[in-house]
Amino acid sequence: MAYTLQIGALRCHILSDGLHYVDGGGFFGLIPRTMWQEVIEPSAINQVPCDSRSLLIESDAGLILVDVGNGDKLPPKVRERMGMDERNLRLVGELARVGYKPEDVDIVLFTHFHGDHIGGATRYADGALAPTFPRARYIGQRIDLADASFPNERTAATYVADNFRPLLDRKQLEIVDGPQRLAPGVRTDIAPGHTQAIQVVWVESQGERLLFLTDAACWAVHLQRLAWVPSFDILPMQSIETKRRLRHEAMAADALLVFQHDPQVVTGRLVTGKRGPEVQAIITEPAHFDASK
Numbered sequence: 095m096a097y098t099l100q101i102g103a104l105r106c107h108i109l110s111d112g113l114h115y116v117d118g119g120g121f122f123g124l125i126p127r128t129m130w131q132e133v134i135e136p137s138a139i140n141q142v143p144c145d146s147r148s149l150l151i152e153s154d155a156g157l158i159l160v161d162v163g164n165g166d167k168l169p170p171k172v173r174e175r176m177g178m179d180e181r182n183l184r185l186v187g188e189l190a191r192v193g194y195k196p197e198d199v200d201i202v203l204f205t206h207f208h209g210d211h212i213g214g215a216t217r218y219a220d221g222a223l224a225p226t227f228p229r230a231r232y233i234g235q236r237i238d239l240a241d242a243s244f245p246n247e248r249t250a251a252t253y254v255a256d257n258f259r260p261l262l263d264r265k266q267l268e269i270v271d272g273p274q275r276l277a278p279g280v281r282t283d284i285a286p287g288h289t290q291a292i293q294v295v296w297v298e299s300q301g302e303r304l305l306f307l308t309d310a311a312c313w314a315v316h317l318q319r320l321a322w323v324p325s326f327d328i329l330p331m332q333s334i335e336t337k338r339r340l341r342h343e344a345m346a347a348d349a350l351l352v353f354q355h356d357p358q359v360v361t362g363r364l365v366t367g368k369r370g371p372e373v374q375a376i377i378t379e380p381a382h383f384d385a386s387k
């Protein structure tokens with residue numbers, strides 16, 4: 095579902111490319127199921143729903159789209175395993191719902207190169223791969239592009255060259271190093287852990303702030319509990335230190351937090367609770383649970 099937010103003078107939209115389903119062990123790593131099932135109940139085959147949200151920012155430098163979901167290139171077998179159906183292909187539809195077409199997008203920012211974040215960057219048109227957002231300048235971090243270009247046994251399944259190679263071939267992928275200022279009030283910061291150079295996005299205007307956490311904290315509970323580190327993360331100890339730093343910064347800025355994968359908590363704010371910082375949910379979705387998946 096699409097949500098529109100105003101951060102000072104900057105209008106932002108949270109869009110969704112839909113749900114897919116992954117094994118609970120992926121998101122919760124070492125945490126026993128007896129603990130995480132209190133956050134979300136898994137299906138009979140231990141899967142939990144995972145949203146794929148994007149952030150659209152109407153900035154002075156044009157329309158900025160942060161991440162683009164799974165897209166529609168996944169083979170049927172993978173889609174079936176991930177519990178995806180036609181309803182899941184909806185980022186372009188959500189864009190239309192807030193008044194824009196793919197050709198209106200000026201910048202597509204990749205927080206990192208995992209397939210569930212950049213699969214929608216390219217699509218087949220007349221039998222050939224083409225950028226989904228034809229006019230856009232796509233931006234990604236050099237170190238993560240290197241990891242994506244030379245995957246290892248552990249990362250090969252998520253790094254799909256078809257998602258970014260056509261952009262490189264067209265010189266439509268701008269490769270950057272370190273934090274970037276994309277527009278007045280829109281900047282990125284490196285938040286290592288999930289990948290080496292994953293980047294979060296800050297939107298700041300007129301004293302208001304939004305922090306798009308990407309997979310530095312996939313769900314609200316990951317930010318709330320430092321030890322809850324997904325097994326997807328390649329540098330788990332750095333994930334903990336990154337979360338500690340981001341919590342401090344978000345608390346000091348009273349930032350509105352956007353959770354990219356949490357099927358229940360879309361946005362929230364940190365408050366001081368009994369056990370430390372807690373996420374107070376602001377926008378929530380009903381628990382999506384389909385026992386047939």
Ligand SMILES: [Zn+2]
Pocket residue numbers: 208210211309355
């Ligand atoms: Zn992800």
